Amino acid sequence: MTTAQIIFLVVAAVTLVSAFMVVTTRNLIHAALWLVATLFGVAVTYALLNANFLAVVQVVVYIGAIAILFIFAVMLTRKEMRDQGPQLNSAWWISALLAVLTFGGLVGMLWGWKGMDTLASEMPVGFDSVSALGDALISPNAFVLPFEVASVLLLAALVGAVYVAFNPRSGDSRK
Amino acid sequence: MNFIYEHLLLVILFFPTLAALVMLFLPAGENKLLRWFAFGASLVPFILSVWLWTQFDPNAVGYQFEAQYPWYQALNSSLHLGMDGLSLTMVMLTTLLTPIALLASFSINDRVKGYMMLFLFLETGMLGVFMAVDLLIFFVFWEVGLVPMYFLINQWGSPKGEREVRSIFGKFTMSARNYASLKFMIYTMGGSLGLLLAVQMLGVLFGNYDLQYITANWSNYSKDLMGISVSTVKTVAFWAFVIAFAVKVPLWPFHTWLPDAHTEAPTAGSMILAGVLLKLGAYGFLRLVLPLYPAEAKYFAGALAFLATAAIVFGAFASFGQTDFKRLVAYSSVNHMGFVVLGIAAAASAVGTQDATIALNGAVLQMFNHGLSAAGMFFLVGVIYERTHTRNLDDFGGLFPLVPVYGGILIFTSMASLGLPGLNGFISEFLVVRGSLPLLPVYTAISMLGLLMTGAYILKGIKQVLHGPLNEHWAHGEHKLTEINTREILVMAPLMVLILVIGLWPAWILDVINKAMMMLF
Amino acid sequence: MTTETLIWLIPLPPALAFFLIVLFTNKNKALSHSVGVGAAVLSWLASMVVFFRALGVEHLGEHPFVSSVNWLPTGDTWFKIGVAIDPLGAAVLFFVSITIFMIFLYSVGYHNFGQPKGDHDRAGLPPHGATVTDEQGHKHTVPSVEPMYSRFFAFLGLFAFGMYTLVVSDNLLTMFVGWEIMGLCSYLLIGFWYGKPSARAAAIKAFMTTRIGDVFMLLGIAFLYSATGTLTFREIFTEEMLQHLVSIDPHFLGLTGAGLIGLLLFIGTVGKSAQWPLHVWLPDAMEGPTPVSAMIHAATMVSAGVYAVIRMFPLLSLDHNTMTVVAFIGTFTAIFAATIAVAQNDIKRVLAYSTISQLGFMIAALGIGAYVAAAFHLITHAFFKALLFLGSGSVIHGMEHGVLHTGNHSVDPQDMFNMGGLRKKMPITFWTFLIGGFALSGFPLLTAGFWSKDEILADAWANGHLVVFVTLALAAFMTAFYTMRQITLTFLGEPRTKEAEHAQETPWTMTVPLMVLSVFAIGYGWVGIPENFLNLQLAPSWFHEFVGGTLAEHPEVIPFNPIPLIVSLVVALGGLLLGWLYYRNVNSAKEDFFQIPLLKNKYYFDEAYQVVFIKPVIWLSEVFTYKWLDQGLIDGILHFFGPATGGIGGFIRQYIDLKVINEFIGDGLAAVTQETGRTLRPIQTGRIQQYMMLSLVILAVVGALLYFMLGAGL
């Protein structure tokens, strides 16, 4: 067992446990914090995969922005949520069953796939994945258009979010 | 002028419609304007058809003034118009009676615009039937004529009166004019269902609806149709035609719509109904039944003659049994039109002989004559109805001293209707009897009973209205009966002149008819 | 002007007069009668010219005046109408024109021209008299002028037109035209006082009864026309045409074609000439003004019937059976009507039945083949019967004077038992009436009636028709008897009522026609004295020679035989004598032995016809045809269709549309959907997680299915 394997297993175990905590913790703040942990785990996984840029973005965007956003949201809606009954609905066992089934199904499908045991090839010498990614994102021959579309989507989502969350009753500033 | 001459039939046919459409834009309240406009407009086709008469060559074979306009090309049906001596006579009658009827309608004050427009539409419908040389067009105009008449009866008919309808399902009452108009409409349409089917069959068979083409080919068509022997098909189609026309004529026992429709229709409506619409049926016999089904017509001539004789005899009896003046006159139409069909039946039994030609001459002339005298009679009934608001013969009595001029005109017209020699009805009845006697002696002899009863009911009418002790109710005060006025005399004048002229010197019209009949059969 | 043109013109003046009066001059009485009488004069003049020109033609029978024009196109040929004057036509024209002229003239006086307007007179009723105040201030009631004076002349004009047309026609059709026009005019004139229900009924009766005959006649004409292709007399009465007619077999009662046609035409005459059994209209026709009665009964209409049969004699004589029928009808009518006449009290009704009886003589004469005798009696009868009618009119007029004078309107001025002694009051009327009456009775040697009646009897005897001979002789006896009864009751003796005392002679316009006609009532007989009368070898009878020339075969002169002469002398004189002897002592109807109910009521023919024909016809019309057949059966069937269609529609709606389509298919589908929806609704919790779960479950199931079912093939 190589070091990388051990690291991976540890990170994966931590991540899955954190994820489990995310979906089961009663306290939402805790859940959000557990999410942060999960996201860290994923970031490490990215690093293990030599996707350095993704790992960084994961930390910056997910943990820095999204997770914080969740915590804000939890706090904004908190007063009702505090210790009010079960955090899982009555049909949680169906959900669990479905989750297990999904997992089983996915694994089952993967099982017979011959590419399962592929090993990663060595990174080519002098290959810089970050700059290659940058090239790909803004190259007219590659993904500039989806990239720009994604940015427009993001903008639209922001505007939409502002509009949806805006409270007309307290929004005196509009007048 | 040249354009009019080249499209003379089209102009005559659609001028009334055009005028009616123009009327749409005239102010609705101006009754005087509307009346005169409609009257003037109806004079135009009359003048044109007089011109047509002068231009018509009775010796020429086939249709004259033929004109063909595209209409329904997918079916090979075209607006094909034409004129021979038979249609000419009928067109003349129509264009003559329409202005007269419009003049007679000047006393209508209710929704004058609609009334006049309907009348003009009606004229187009009637003319179309007489001019059509295309089966489908014939049928279209045949049905078109119904609609205005329906509304005229339904809307402008006698406002009073309820009709109790008894049937095996129990009885109920409805307004008399509603009953009459419905009966008229549904009966005629029901009758023409078979006609439509038969026309369509011919259309499918020959791929077009041209009357001349179909006439030339149908009578000796001998292939089986749809697995049914051609003689069966022809027999069924023959009766489909006959029933459609028999309802319109009306032949006994399809006649009961007529007294109701006549009685309830407005005066001018009755005039046109009796004067022209009934002729459509007889015209159908002459134009379609005899040429298309010579063999069947010959075979069933006896049956037709039986119905005609029944119409003559029962029509006369029923007329005699009436207490309603208008109904009496209405039944007289059944009686008179019976002679037309008798002549046609006789002719059918021996097409081409001199007897047949004479019978046909009589039948066609009888159509024309009945148009004149029946229109006159209905108008005269209308005149007195307008003044007294009753048609019950028992309510009159001894009116002659109050209305001597009216009385004179009534007697004159009645005598024409009775078939007094020297007036027009006699000529045609004599010709029919003369033509039918050698061919259908028994039926002709029986129909003489109808001729006898004609006298009885005509005299009954005169007796109850004019003669006898004066009914003082009409002599004084607000009910005082007023004499026929100048307009009404003007309505009667052309009819009376024609009645007398044809009675004394029928050759001018009979010559045209005679030649047409010789060529047609 | 050629004679033919003149013949064409003869009927026109009266027709023009009719139109002129109706259209223009009807307001002016003087102008109207001037037009009317003027037209009669013109026609009379023209007729006279034609008559005398006809006299001048040798063998007029073979070369009559003829002229024709095309009238009706009939296929390739034309039906021609035209005029013709042959000897028979000329002879008839002669008496027709004179009597018409006289009747026109008479009408002026009869309708009180020049008298004031009546106080309460009203169109449609006879004038009731007017009150005038003379210079001394006395009030008198005088006759008033007829309110419809102008109209009367118009009708007379039309009537005359009809008669002239009939006489001058060269064919049956125009003859029929004139015949029917007269029928109309008789209707109008009998119903002239249409305000009286009795007059109205009589008019209709006259028209309808004659129309029965006319209808048969029309059938006969049509038959004849189709059999021969022509209606012109001269073309029909050719040898081959007549043979052709005989050879036709119409399969009817074993008659030949000629026989059937003849019979049909004869039925027309039966109606028109009031022969039994269609005689009923004629007595009732007395409701009309008296000139009308004269016109109808003497000059024109009834004569027309006989004239038609005489015209058709060549055709009729072809079939023995027809001739027998004709002879029987004529003979029977002659005796039958004579018996009724004996019991009538109305002065005009007696004459009416006498007319029927005399017409029976003529018909009987024809039936036994006595062509000339029939024609002769027709003409003499026309003269003396017109005279008698006009005379009776004069009597009535005089009596009306009396009635107006006394003011007692309950007295019937026509009842002979109210008269008596008028001889002194109305001398001209008396003498002329006497002449007429004697002529009717056949007063020997002097009067026209004797010669004509004698000729009929002689013919009957000579041809061996003994039954006819005896019956006619009996009828002649009764004729003389009732004529004398009439004269006695009316003129002789003393006045039986005050009204009769105040009767007055009538004005000249009425008496002049009487005098003129009485001349002919005597003189016309002399033109027909048989050449072998009493075996005296006189000049040949002009009438026999002239009129007999009409026929292709000149009728033979019958040999003289004293028996018919003696018989006719006995019956005429005996009847007159007995009548005078009996009735000079009778002063009221109760004393009259002959007031037998059966005769007085005309053998109850009217009542019988009422029950046998009229009532059933009315029932047939009102109840059977209209109520049962039309309204019941035919409309019943129609009304079956209406509600039946409604019923079918209702059924379809009730049980198919509503139940099957709406409830089962329409509502059913909806219900199923709704129920399914309702059932499935709980799924729609609105809870997004459950939706998702569901979709996942389904995905899982579908995936599993795909996997296990298709997986095998993968």
Place this chain on the structure above:
Amino acid sequence: MIPLSWYLIFAAGLFSLGLFGVLARRNAVAILLGVELMLNAVNINLAAFWRYGNVTDMTGQVFAIIVFAVAAAEVAVGLALVISVYRSRNTVVADEIDMLKW
């Protein structure tokens, strides 16, 4: 060396946990947390396939970047909705936000 299957199974596990969270949590915010987990699981897969495929082809990473953007957008709108619903209905319990039903 780590075989591809490890990453894939790891991602599948993460995805299933996210799915459970989405399906079973009552709190709307918590559901969104579950969605984040699922998105991360997808991203892991994308990155793994990039690494174990042709490294020079950057498609996998680009997709992951775009998923980041979408995730960010989703969270922004989602949370905005949650807040909006919370304001109007005073709850963020998914079961109670059932206006979508018939």
